[in-house]
Amino acid sequence: xxxVTQIPAALSVPxxxxxxxxxxxxxxxxxxLQWFRQDPGKGxxxxxxxxxxxxxxxSGRLNASLDKSSGRSTLYIAASQPGDSATYLCAVRQDFGxxxxxxxxxxxxxxxx
Amino acid sequence: NAGxxxxxxxxxxxxxxxxxxxxxxxxxxxxxxxxxxxxGMGLKLIYYSVGAGITDKGEVPNGYNVSRxxxxxxxxxxxxxxxxxxxxxxxxxxxxxxxxxxxxxxxxTVT
Numbered sequence: 001x002x003x004v005t006q007i008p009a010a011l012s013v014p015x016x017x018x019x020x021x022x023x024x025x026x027x028x029x030x031x032x033l034q035w036f037r038q039d040p041g042k043g044x045x046x047x048x049x050x051x052x053x054x055x056x057x058x059s060g061r062l063n064a065s066l067d068k069s070s071g072r073s074t075l076y077i078a079a080s081q082p083g084d085s086a087t088y089l090c091a092v093r094q095d096f097g098x099x100x101x102x103x104x105x106x107x108x109x110x111x112x113x
Numbered sequence: 114n115a116g117x118x119x120x121x122x123x124x125x126x127x128x129x130x131x132x133x134x135x136x137x138x139x140x141x142x143x144x145x146x147x148x149x150x151x152x153g154m155g156l157k158l159i160y161y162s163v164g165a166g167i168t169d170k171g172e173v174p175n176g177y178n179v180s181r182x183x184x185x186x187x188x189x190x191x192x193x194x195x196x197x198x199x200x201x202x203x204x205x206x207x208x209x210x211x212x213x214x215x216x217x218x219x220x221x222t223v224t
Binding site: 004030035036040043044045046049089091097100101102103104105106 | 161163203211217218
């Protein structure tokens, strides 16, 4: 059974710093991995999706990497801003056609002005 | 561009009552999903649909029912509400293998 872990559960960093969020999964035979952002009282917003054949995806100040063999993904945020404060979740899809995503419990990020 | 719209935003139910959580999307997505999010836990899939007239169980379907009569709508029915169903419910949609689009959620309390 796939398990997805995100450590730490909470992280506070000063504005302007670069930071890395971690996501680990136990079964490396995944189809793709998604990173989401969740603001308080809101739904999830998809940030980046990495297919199993890809090593990384970039969008603006965000860069997500995937190392299937080690069961890890990282989300790198450059030059953090207070508006980046949110909970970040990762989720893996096991197979093409398997509609179940396995979610991590998230990392709550606070950027200190 | 509304995206995925969920109603109501909040609801309090008494044990044994029933209700329907509404979800509609205007992106012509064929895939729709219902998830629940409990404090400190990851999201769990309740039911999903790959198109009108087709639904299937997810990880935690007990106590819930769904229907998909149109591409746009995917209501979630709770029969005989129980305290264990206190949660935040999210509806999502996608075209297969593309990122999911989520609604803003319905916060349900069963007392």
